[in-house]
Structure formats: C-alpha cells, structure tokens
Amino acid sequence: MRTAVIQFPGSNRDRDMIAAITKISGRPPVVVWHKETALPEVDLVVLPGGFSYGDYLRSGAIAARAPIMEAVRAAADRGVLVLGVCNGFQILTEAGMLPGVLMRNATLRFVCREVRLEVVDTRSAFTSRYRKGEVIRCPVAHMDGNYFAEPETLKRIEDDHRVAFRYAAGTNPNGSIHDIAGIFNANRNVLGMMPHPENLIEPAHGGSDGRALFESLFDSVAA
C-alpha cells in the first residue's frame, strides 16, 4: 500500500498517523508538504489531525485552500482513497469534498476522551474489516466536532448509507446531529471522521479497535 500523509503547518497528529500506518502496513508513508501541487503515485491520501494554520479562521478553512488540495481533490475524483481524521475531516468539509460542517462542540469546550462508535456501514474500503452494527472503542480530541448538515443534505447522506460511524448511545461528545462521527462521499472513496483510530492500534494504547480501519484499507488495495 502506497500512502501519502499531507503535512500542513500546525498539523500535530501527523506523527501519530505516520506511526500507525508504518506499524500496520510495514511501510512508511510519503510525507507531502502543503505547498506542493502534485501528489506522488499513491493508493491512499491521509489528511491528519491538528490545528492547520492555527485554525485561526474556521477549523480547516485555510488548509482547504492550500496548494496541495487541488491535487487531493483530483486524486479523489480519480478514485484514490482519501481519509481525513479530525482536522482532516474539517478540511474535507471546508473543501467541499464532503457535505455538512463541523461546528464548535455543543459544550463549547475541547473534549478528549474515549467514546464508543457504532460501525454503521461496512461496504467501503475503510470499514470492510468491521462487522455491521459492531460497537468499537475510539478516542476523540477536538474543539470543533459538532457535525451539522441541512435536513435535505442529511436525508441524502442517510438514504445513501453514507454514515460510516455513529457515536454509540450516550457517548456523543459534541452534539453532532444524528450522532454522526464519520461520513463517506458519494463514491465511498473519501471518509471523514472526528475520532482518532490511529491512537488505538496496539496494546500499549489500551486497545486496538482502530486497527481494523487501516487493515481494511490495506485489504482493499491488495485485493
């Protein structure tokens, strides 16, 4: 599996993501600087977590307009897999590559804790190793993770089975509508999610429920 991790100034879970990909696939990803305008030949592009450009406008808004993003969009259009985690999810919505927005948490506070996620849909390159309806553990760490979409958009997302993960009952940490934690694009080759599967992949993390997401991706390329 050939992977690229995009690095923006202010990215800070890039190192966690690089470590997770390297540990699980045995192959370190290519790190691509935000000012580049082309991507290397890869199967997966990852937008990692952090506070790109300080998130001094809306979270992800500046990064969505970074030079590299045109190449990311073109790759996604070609069917290359794109995963955006946390700030990466915010960037994908700001770039218009995923519908909806991520607003400030309903509590107005940053939240770092473990939540439970229901795997809603396993028919994707990101979720095939999970069982439909399975509830997994996963940490979150964000200030702006409160997913919202207009009723029409929301209906479309739900009708097309594009919700990948929902916060399990009683664990929604941010007020997201329909408990949405992660969604696919229409072609199901782009996934944005607020929780951090890269921080729960080995016994030292206290669990490895996040690992199957990466293994699903590697399966899909090997197949």
Next chain:
Amino acid sequence: MIPNEPRITPDLIAAHGLKPEEYDKILELIGREPSFTELGIFSAMWNEHCSYKSSKKWLRTLPTTGPRVIQGPGENAGVVDIGDGQCVVFKMESHNHPSYIEPYQGAATGIGGILRDVFTMGARPVAAMNALRFGAPDHEKTRHLVSGVVSGIGGYGNSFGVPTVGGEVEFNARYNGNILVNAFAAGIADTDRIFYSKAEGVGLPVVYLGAKTGRDGVGGATMASAEFDDEIEHKRPTVQVGDPFTEKRLLDACLELMATGAVIAIQDMGAAGLTCSAVEMGAKGDLGIELDLDRVPQREQDMTPYEMMLSESQERMLMVLDPDKEAAARAVFEKWELDFATVGITTNDLRFRILWQGTEVANLPIKELGDEAPEYDRPWVEPKPPKALKAPVPPVDVAEALLRLIGSRDLCSRRWVYEQYDTLIQGNSLQLPGGDAGVIRVDGHPQKALAFSSDVNPRYCDADPFEGGKQAVAECWRNLTATGAEPLAVTDNLNFGNPEKPEAMGQLVYAIKGISEACLALDFPIVSGNVSLYNETNGVGILPTPTIAGVGLIPDYAKMARIRFAAEGECILLVGAPDEWGTHLGQSRFLSVLFDRDEGAPPPVDLAHEKKTGNFVRDLIRAGTATACHDLSDGGIGVALAEMAMASGVGAKVTELNDLDPAAVFFGEDQGRYLVTIARDDLETVLELSDAAGVAAFWIGTTDGDALKLGEARAIPVADLLAVHEDWFPRFMAG
C-alpha cells in the same frame, strides 16, 4: 542620551520596582545616571522573577547533582540521563500573576513559555502537567478563573500537540487574590545533541527568530514581582498573548535547524524578552553583545527602544549561529514562514550595547547585569510549631464520611478539567490523569517509559513548612514509585508570599530545608525550577506552596502498576505501616472536609522508612507480583481504596482493620504507605519478603464484587462512589 526620554526621578525608579538602595547600586556600577532604556533593562534583570534576589541564598543549599544529572539548575531546563544515549529535559515554571489578571492568555503563555524552555535545549516535548490552585469555590472570581485557565492551557497545549499527563487542582480561600498556575513540560533529546545558552566566539551573528516584537508584556516580569492590590485589573496590558500555531512552527523549525549544526547557542525570549536572553547568552559565554534594534522584526509602529527591550511578545528565540551555515538556517525559517533577522553580533568587550536609529541608547557591563544583581539575606523567623488538635475527633459513619470526602471539592474527580486537555496525542500515553502518575513510553523504544507526578500539600506546608516541604518531595517520589518507576530527579516551583515579611521568608527558608533534606535522602536531585514570590493581595499571602514535579524511569512498561484493581479475589496489602504508627488526622482532608477543621500538625515524614518501603514496593511491581498499587495520601486508606475501585469497577471488602478507631484508620494520612494487591497464591511469599526487608505489610482485605465495604461500615456500590465522585466539578462549573 536620547532627548525625548523621560527624566529619571525617584517616582520613575519606584515605578520600576527598584528600591532607592538598588538604584544607588546602579549609579555605582555605571558611574552615571542611566538612560530610560537602561533603567528599564536594570528593572527587568534585577526584579525578583529574573534575579532570584531573595531566594538565591537558599536555593544554593538544594542538592542538584547525581549520577544521572547532565545539567542542573541555571539553564533553560534540567537534563537527566535515561540511558541508550537519550535524556529527559524538564522544568516547571509559574505564570501566577498573569493568569489572575487574564486567565486564558496568562495560562496559555505559561504553557508556551515552558514548552519553549524545553525545545530550546533540543528536546521534543513529550509530556506536560500543570498544578493549579484557585480561591474558594464561592469566591466571585473562582469559576471565571478556573474556566479561563483550563481553556487557556488546553487551547495552547492541544494546538501545540503535547499530551497533558497529570497535574493538580486545588481550591482554598488563601488563593482568592492570587491563583497559582504552575506549568511543567518534559522533552526527550539525544544526550550528545543538547543545546545551551552560552555563546561562544567573537564577531558571530546574533539572530532573532520566530514571531515579531510588539508592545505586549512590556514590564511583565516586574509586574510578576510585586504584590497585588485592588487596582490589579489595570495591569491587563502587561499580559502577553499566545500563538500556539507559531510556537508549533518554531518547534519544528528549531529542531530542523539544530539538525543542520548551525546553532552555537540558543535562548528563548521569556520574561524580559530580548534583554534577558541577550544578557544571558553573553554573560554565560564571557562575551559582549551588541544589538541593533532597527533590525528587530516589529509588529507595531514607532516602538521605542525601551519597549522593544522589555517586550514579552511570545514565540521568539535568540541564537548565535555559525556564519558559514546562516543561509541554510535562513532557508529553514523561510520554509516555516517565521521571521529571521540578524540583529546583532558577539563582541569581546563584555558590554551590552543597544543601537537604535544610529544612536547608542544603552551601554552596560554585561556580567554585572546578571551577576551583580542585588542579593538579599532577608530577615526570617522560624515558623511557629503546629499546635495539637484542639478537640477530639467525633465518631462518624465511615461510609457516609467516605462519600463526603470523594465528593468534596478537594477530592472529587478532575475529569471536567483534564478532558479539556489532549492526553493522547503522540500515541505514547500509557497512564492518563487520574492515577498516581502520568506515564508515557519513550518513542521508538520497545520497553522504556517515563512517569511524571506533581505534588504538594499546601495546608501541610502552612502548618509546618519544614515537614510540608519534605512531604511534597516524598509524595512525588512515592507516586512515581507506585507505577514501578525509579524516581530520577525533580523540578521545583516555589510559590510563596512577600519575602520582605519575615514570616513569609521563614516559610520559604524552612520549606527549602525540608525539600533539601528529602531530596538528599531519596537521591532525588533538583535539576531546574522557578520561584514565585509576592503572591499576596492586600496584605494576605497564599498558603506556602512549593510544588514538586518529578520524573521517573520505567525500564519495562509491561511491568508497570496502575491504581485500578486487576481482578476480584485478590489480596489487598497495606505496606509500610508498622503497628506502632498512629493514624494521623492532623491537617487531614477528613477533618477539613467533614468538620471544617484545618488544624493540628501535618503527618511527619520518616525518610529512611519512606525509602525502604518504596524500594520494596517497586521490587514487587517490577517482579510482576503487584497487580495494582496506589500510594496513600490525602484521605488515607478509605479514599485510596475508593479510587482503586472506581478506576476498575471492582469492589473490595476490608475485613482486618476492625479493632481500631475506624475514622483514624480509614482516613488518617500517615506517610510512607502504599496499598498493593497481589494474587492470593503469592501472599505467603510476599509476606516472607516483607519480613526479610523489614517492611511492614499486612493483609487487610480482598477485592470482591461491585461494592466497597470498609470494616463494619455499610457497603457502598462502586456505581454510587462514581456518581458522587463525578458530580461536584461539572455542577460547580455549571453554576
């Protein structure tokens, strides 16, 4: 010198926090009246915050060396060997005064400053902690301050990307007018790639890096060296504004630059910004420094040399660079879009010279600015010995008392606070806040981990500064030990009142004596630290608060202990409490929370006993025999058992302590004790081992079911413990 500068009058001198005799010393030193800029520079270098003039005499008495110590106090941070060619670099520093005036930015820039201290030395920050002390919950400002400080710490640390792994939060009316924000950071570096502030070589470029200079924070260090009155709100403009995004880029750029070999010396601009950093680099290297202020990147127009020299704008660094590698260095900073400007040069004349618009606005002897700072042997009085308890302790319902304790402001869950901090980033966190110590694994090493704990009991210190100082060190050592770590070294953050008052000075002196004795006995040297004095408002000082933050090394994290019970049916051992020990209730949480009695002597600390007991417990953990471990401190055995039960969901029955006074047994705070659980099959062996080691160990009960039963008290379901424990903080903050 400069025509438009104000005349130097006694009022101006006083407004700079300089005493008449200190001003006389300036006149004597330079042989003329100082310029306004020079007066500002002296005020910045000679205030309490930068010069340690009241505490230096006593700080010198602290033990600061040991076989693993690579760098002790005096640099940006302490450095301690952790083997395999690596070291841990750490320090704790206060940002008390700014955080009271502007809690979000005050706390945020406190985190920024301590992170910079660590990466200035070439270390990547891997862990942070913070020790916070606020006024009474019902004081009108407390909720606002808690909310602002916690979000400021989170806002900065989360964006920067360092996990917060531990800390303390405490409330006491004595902090109503002066809260404490003590920030700790630790990083890991290669032992052969540590960077220092000492400049070397004449005629080398002095380079300014990072953010631009503005008027924020002008005079901040002087403000932090004064007591408060009701007008303190007017000092808001002296609080700096933090920009974690720039700090993160500064970290990445500095580490990249250091890898090029271009850096000869480096110093971050913290308190008193450009002044302090330039003087430090020159004075340490026996060199002069000449700065041309017209080259300093400026954020605001028409800044005067005085403002530029005293600005505390954040996220700035000063470096001496190898001129042959200047171009490579510039490229790194341009990549990260940070300012890079050659602002000066090292000289051989030992003068600190400042040029501005072609004029010399300051010309001072550089060594004397730092070294000749006034030093005081302030008068102090021996603290009064604590009095015995005024009245006997009334009988209580033990179950009810436990619920009140774990649901109190003092001992309730701090989840509301630590969930606002990113505790997981970097993917190395092994133990999160809520246990005895925070633990992270050493990135890239298959087994090694570091443990961190921050401790002090200010009420103990108030009652008896000497025993309180000892206790803070001992508790930190014990918390690290309880994870299986070998305690390596300490950073201290000494927060006290007005040192010009002999009573407050006596507290400082005796706390340092206690700390010193404990650090020596426990082989736990002090490698860095910070002193914050004048924590006093309208004549009332804070509780003496010498915060001790320690670092420990775990050689194999597969054999590490946690506080949570591992399983049902295990033996609970009380380790380190010989029969003849009383059950000490003086200054206990029990008396304070249940009866509002802050009285009596704090529990004494027997350091030889502490060491022997701790070493025994650590051996049990490292042998893999201990399945859970918790040190005993605030709230005694009862609270510790409740915490172990809540962390695991497993209950316990304590059956072997029934013949004694239940309040004293379950809530006494005798020191040097641990609770350890072991498998039933190991009981005989462990008791034999404890006999051989001369350490008292008693089987007091068994983990069992889903309720906690202390002796003959009613059993409390763990779910009820949790409900009470988690209730107070969110309810308080919701108002």
